[in-house]
Amino acid sequence: RRRRRRREEDKKKRSASYVPATAYACSKTALTMLSFSYASRALEDAGRCVVCPVLADPGLVDTAINREWPAALRFFYVRFARRLKLLASPEDAATLVCRACFLDPDEKKMANASP
Numbered sequence: 001r002r003r004r005r006r007r008e009e010d011k012k013k014r015s016a017s018y019v020p021a022t023a024y025a026c027s028k029t030a031l032t033m034l035s036f037s038y039a040s041r042a043l044e045d046a047g048r049c050v051v052c053p054v055l056a057d058p059g060l061v062d063t064a065i066n067r068e069w070p071a072a073l074r075f076f077y078v079r080f081a082r083r084l085k086l087l088a089s090p091e092d093a094a095t096l097v098c099r100a101c102f103l104d105p106d107e108k109k110m111a112n113a114s115p
Contacts, residue, residue, distance in 0.1 A: 019068055020065060020067075020068065021065055021066055021068065024065055031055075032055060034053075035053040035054075035055040036053075036055075038053040039053045054100055054101050056096065056097045056100035056101070058088055058092075058093035058094075058096045058097055059086065059088055059093070060081050060086050060087045060088065061087070061088050061089075061090055061093040062078065062082075062087050062088065062089055062090065063090060
């Protein structure tokens with residue numbers, strides 16, 4: 001019994017230390033920094049660019065990334081984001097990212113232009 005209880009307590013501690021939303025935020029930040037680094041190198045080596053970095057943010061996507069949130073908070077987040085039409089389906093978000101990757105270079109310039 002003690003072993004089982006100790007295993008269960010250890011399992012709870014391990015699962016409490018890993019938060020998928022935090023891991024996602026860290027990986028998103030790292031990829032953003034990497035993209036900017038590649039883009040700056042591509043600008044320095046104009047004419048020799050073989051890789052064109054694309055950084056696309058699809059916005060709020062209806063996934064289970066926030067499943068650790070309290071149920072009430074997740075309910076209101078999803079409900080209001082849907083009502084305000086800010087919550088995209090995973091399919092719509094993937095379509096937006098793919099479109100960003102396969103735009104013509106001229107269209108990319110237009111998409112990056114400041115208003």
